[in-house]
Amino acid sequence: MAVFVNGVIFDGVDTAAADAWRLDAYVARGGYQALRKILDSKLPQEDVIAEVKNSGLRGRGGAGFPTGLKWSFMPRSFPGDKYVVCNTDEGEPGTFKDRDILRFNPHALIEGMIIAGYAMGTKAGYNYIHGEVFAEYQRFEEALEEARKAGFLGQHILGTDFSFELYAHHGYGAYICGEETALLESLEGKKGQPRFKPPFPASFGLYGKPTTINNTESFASVPFIIRDGAQKFLEAGKPNNGGTKLFSVSGHVNRPGNYEIPLGTPFSTLLEMAGGMRDGKKLKAVIPGGSSAPILPAEIMMSCTMDYDSISKAGSMLGSGAVIVMNEDVCMIKALERLAYFYHEESCGQCTPCREGTGWLYRVIHRIANGEGRPGDLELLDSVGNNMAGRTICALADAAVFPVRSFTKHFRHEFEYAIEHGKTLVDHKWC
Amino acid sequence: MLSAQSLALIDREVAKYPADQKRSAVMGALRIALEERRSTGETPEARCLNQEVIEFVANYLEIPPVAAYEVATFYNMYDMKPVGKYKITVCTNLPCALSGGVNAAEYISGKLGIAIGETSTDGMYTLLEGECMGACGDAPVLLVNNHSMCSFMTPEAIDKKLAELK
Numbered sequence A: 001m002a003v004f005v006n007g008v009i010f011d012g013v014d015t016a017a018a019d020a021w022r023l024d025a026y027v028a029r030g031g032y033q034a035l036r037k038i039l040d041s042k043l044p045q046e047d048v049i050a051e052v053k054n055s056g057l058r059g060r061g062g063a064g065f066p067t068g069l070k071w072s073f074m075p076r077s078f079p080g081d082k083y084v085v086c087n088t089d090e091g092e093p094g095t096f097k098d099r100d101i102l103r104f105n106p107h108a109l110i111e112g113m114i115i116a117g118y119a120m121g122t123k124a125g126y127n128y129i130h131g132e133v134f135a136e137y138q139r140f141e142e143a144l145e146e147a148r149k150a151g152f153l154g155q156h157i158l159g160t161d162f163s164f165e166l167y168a169h170h171g172y173g174a175y176i177c178g179e180e181t182a183l184l185e186s187l188e189g190k191k192g193q194p195r196f197k198p199p200f201p202a203s204f205g206l207y208g209k210p211t212t213i214n215n216t217e218s219f220a221s222v223p224f225i226i227r228d229g230a231q232k233f234l235e236a237g238k239p240n241n242g243g244t245k246l247f248s249v250s251g252h253v254n255r256p257g258n259y260e261i262p263l264g265t266p267f268s269t270l271l272e273m274a275g276g277m278r279d280g281k282k283l284k285a286v287i288p289g290g291s292s293a294p295i296l297p298a299e300i301m302m303s304c305t306m307d308y309d310s311i312s313k314a315g316s317m318l319g320s321g322a323v324i325v326m327n328e329d330v331c332m333i334k335a336l337e338r339l340a341y342f343y344h345e346e347s348c349g350q351c352t353p354c355r356e357g358t359g360w361l362y363r364v365i366h367r368i369a370n371g372e373g374r375p376g377d378l379e380l381l382d383s384v385g386n387n388m389a390g391r392t393i394c395a396l397a398d399a400a401v402f403p404v405r406s407f408t409k410h411f412r413h414e415f416e417y418a419i420e421h422g423k424t425l426v427d428h429k430w431c
Numbered sequence B: 001m002l003s004a005q006s007l008a009l010i011d012r013e014v015a016k017y018p019a020d021q022k023r024s025a026v027m028g029a030l031r032i033a034l035e036e037r038r039s040t041g042e043t044p045e046a047r048c049l050n051q052e053v054i055e056f057v058a059n060y061l062e063i064p065p066v067a068a069y070e071v072a073t074f075y076n077m078y079d080m081k082p083v084g085k086y087k088i089t090v091c092t093n094l095p096c097a098l099s100g101g102v103n104a105a106e107y108i109s110g111k112l113g114i115a116i117g118e119t120s121t122d123g124m125y126t127l128l129e130g131e132c133m134g135a136c137g138d139a140p141v142l143l144v145n146n147h148s149m150c151s152f153m154t155p156e157a158i159d160k161k162l163a164e165l166k
């Protein structure tokens, strides 16, 4: 289900209409005006980047890095090949917003990428799409074709001397390809194993050429920023947290779905929008930014607003904006076991601490969940985690450790009880 | 080895990348090869990728066979083992589990009489557990043969779907 309240990307999109995603509908909503504005006025590249900087847009893929600043790192005047790459490898458990962008408003992404190409002097781009969403991949390819036919994409866009080609690349089932350098390896037709950084993609990216990678939602926000101005975008959110943001709400709520709301909206309001708790149960805990973000107990969460700064002050991360809601019937050990299994399964295996560590974390949590925990297991989890975090090529190892640390911190008594009594404290029900 | 239609689709993939970067098309080419085998194979063994077809794809793209083989084994969705006519992958990751993902997998397992990871003896169904498909708001979700996503799979919806998959 998709529920859009208001916002930037889904402004005026009637998700119930079968053709809302098509070019005509997008143009009728004011689409491709930003691109026209840039080309008609021959807006200098620096000005486009400055506008994105001023908007306060922060990367929507997880790390929240300022998008305009990232764009300014690209060697714009470097004469050789350069690329812009979009990350639609949405695989962070709980996140399903980029899929809805491809489904309902793919041209916002296409226009955003064309503008990015213009601003950074690149002639080509790729959108890397998550393997499991084949229908969306096909739709995106169709949207590309529409844009080409209408002269928005390809050679001599709208009759100017600006040319930009854009293609879709379909993944085939590997969470790690969401990590930007693994994604580049995968685009090159290799195993998706992250690269050492530095060098960073801005100097050595796709095929060794300067490359900028952004999340789908980041690119799709750009047409609004250029068309309506950085100030308007900034004002939609709060200082240092510009704009609206898509939140994917899943778990024990009455109306799971995507909600595009101003950054800074109280969590309690978002919960209400999502129909409140299912079956009138009590809220126990929330993972506010995708499975890699530390979990927060209900009381802390209810005092947060949904923006980068507030969630980070509370000890977690806004991450991808995936809000996983859990009620009182959830055993925290069982919930953590599921996530630990995921990270173990998805480790690409090139760093020993991650390959071995994720296996250890899973096995120890699994035995605690099954009433076979041993005294010292919590200390063991700590020490395994300490040997992983910050000691690997990419952040997947950290992503595997954050949930373990936060679950065992906030719900320690559940773990202690299970180890001591050989059974879990909470009589667990998934739903 | 592959049909003219599949080769034309692979050529379309190749055209997306710079002329000296044909290797980039290997993921798409393997997907297309697998789709052909899935739709024409009469037995579980004939529906998955094997060494021969992987080598064929590698030669077609002018890359070393081991490079294509590495890709086929790294990504989860390429079937490297015999697979039923209908491969059903149910998402049981945490967000889905909170809205019936685990229950859906158990229900299908009971109905088909096969455990997760197994193929039915008549070669019709393979049941697998999957990781997040980026559709958690529609839980329970499952994929049929990699490309067809089914949302809100309550027991009734599952009954209906299984009746279609004959």
Ligand SMILES: Cc1cc2nc3c(=O)[nH]c(=O)nc-3n(C[C@H](O)[C@H](O)[C@H](O)COP(=O)(O)O)c2cc1C
Pocket (backbone or CB within 6 Å): A058, A059, A060, A061, A062, A063, A064, A065, A067, A087, A088, A089, A090, A091, A092, A175, A176, A177, A178, A179, A180, A181, A213, A214, A215, A216, A218, A219, A394, A395, A396, A399
């Ligand atoms: C293990 C791992 C998985 C990731 N998965 C995704 C993903 O699915 N989508 C995404 O946009 N970024 C993902 N990222 C973050 C990307 O590496 C990168 O920071 C992001 O795409 C940059 O875009 P942004 O600046 O617009 O957010 C992941 C990072 C890691 C370490």
Ligand code: SF4
Pocket (backbone or CB within 6 Å): A176, A193, A194, A346, A347, A348, A349, A350, A351, A352, A354, A355, A392, A393, A394, A395, A396, A397
């Ligand atoms: S940290 Fe894990 S996923 Fe990342 S590169 Fe190392 S082994 Fe691979």
Ligand code: FES
Pocket (backbone or CB within 6 Å): A093, A094, A095, B091, B092, B093, B094, B095, B096, B097, B101, B131, B132, B133, B134, B135, B136, B137, B139, B141
């Ligand atoms: S957890 Fe099942 S689709 Fe995301």
